[in-house]
Amino acid sequence: MNVLIINSGSSSIKYQVLDMATETVLAVGLVERIGEEVGRLKNTVRPDSAEARETVLEQPIPDHRTGMELAIGLLTDPAQGVLRDGAVIGAVGHRVVHGGEDFSGSMRITPQVIEALERNIPLAPLHNPANLDGIRVAMEIFPDLPQVAVFDTAFHQTMPPRAFLYAIPYELYEQDRVRRYGFHGTSHRFVAGECARLLGRPLEECNLITVHLGNGCSMTAIENGRSIDTTLGMTPLEGLVMGTRSGDVDPALHLFLKQNKGMELEAIDALLNKESGLKGLCGMNDMRDIHRAAEAGDRRAAIALEVQTYRNRKYLGAYMAVLGRVDAIVFTAGIGENDAVVRAESLRGLEHLGVVLDGGRNSERSREARCISSEASRVRVFVIPTNEELAIGRETVAVVRG
Ligand code: AMP
Secondary structure: OEEEEEEEOOOOEEEEEEEOOOOEEEEEEEEEOOOOOOEEEEEEEOOOOOOOEEEEEEEOOOOHHHHHHHHHHHHOOOOOOOOOOOOOEEEEEEEEOOOOOOOOOOEEOOHHHHHHHHHOHHHOOOHHHHHHHHHHHHHHHOOOOOEEEEEOOHHHHHOOHHHHOOOOOHHHHHHHOOOOOOOOHHHHHHHHHHHHHHHOOOHHHOOEEEEEEOOOEEEEEEEOOEEEEEOOOOOOOOOOOOOOOOOOOOOOHHHHHHHHHOOOHHHHHHHHHHOOHHHHHHOOOOHHHHHHHHHOOOHHHHHHHHHHHHHHHHHHHHHHHHHOOOOEEEEEHHHHHHOHHHHHHHHOOOHHHOOOEOHHHHHOOOOOOEEOEOOOOOOEEEEOOOOHHHHHHHHHHHHHHO
């Protein structure tokens, strides 16, 4: 079955067409600047092969529907589309950011599911409406295809109350569902599954800590295959230091900034989400630039690295305490997969907890899943490339096949 994966944002749509029989990417694309004067669509056919071919369109793309139709036009183009000659899409899988407490797994999209997504808009006011746009457009274009929602939050619905409740008046949870939800669930679930395979054990018997370090960063404590705690909270702002997001701060910071800097709440929210994290500390949010700058003597770049890796280490220690037995720690996403220095610094000093890196293995560059701990390490350490689209494709097929 070919599955179309859609990740619809407020002014962009990312998509992939996957052949799920072979788990290969037939096409990948990005529609961006929707609603701006000139929009852009980039479509790449068979990106992982020698015949990869890229098409770029620049023209006004007033709305999501136009963007999706342009993409479908390229995919089904009789001369060079990947879906020519009768190849069809069998199902559509949608990445959905916030499922609230309504979804602990992927769901076939029905009017009830759409209603629940609308109900959860207050929890993700930027993301859920954009995801819903993508769902509505795909349902209009493909009215007869099964459509599946795969939620960023679903994997973490197994967290117990002691991990998901904030210590604030309980009524805020009861009435407004204010609690920790966690995100990146598709990625944590995917690399946990791959890790179990490498350990040669069922996931249900594995205790893992999965560390997703990309532009967004989060860490999850997994007990017997289930998420029992994770660093992102009610929104994707809590926890680790991210590219432009602060992670944990004292909540009284809001009042301080208002009283001393005259900032409105919206400006503070933007500051913490878009101007903080690595970027706030050193002006850069790409880890490659930060390393170059730190090596050239830029002190703030060095500090940014230290603050991020120290926070990683602190949460690793916390999750080791929470789990007791840890079979493996898994690094994934842009930084986690590529950055040997961040991995080594995040694990520095954890030898007494049974975590011993193999320096040689850690610095080897590879795109494959691999073990980077030494033979003496009680806790194994892996680098496992995440693949959220493939995970969404697998979930979609599983839901469609019941
Ligand atoms: P992601 O959100 O998973 O796509 O990760 C994006 C981030 O990964 C970028 O902003 C970089 O900071 C980081 N990254 C990508 N490639 C490398 C690399 N080779 N070394 C270090 N960091 C990298």
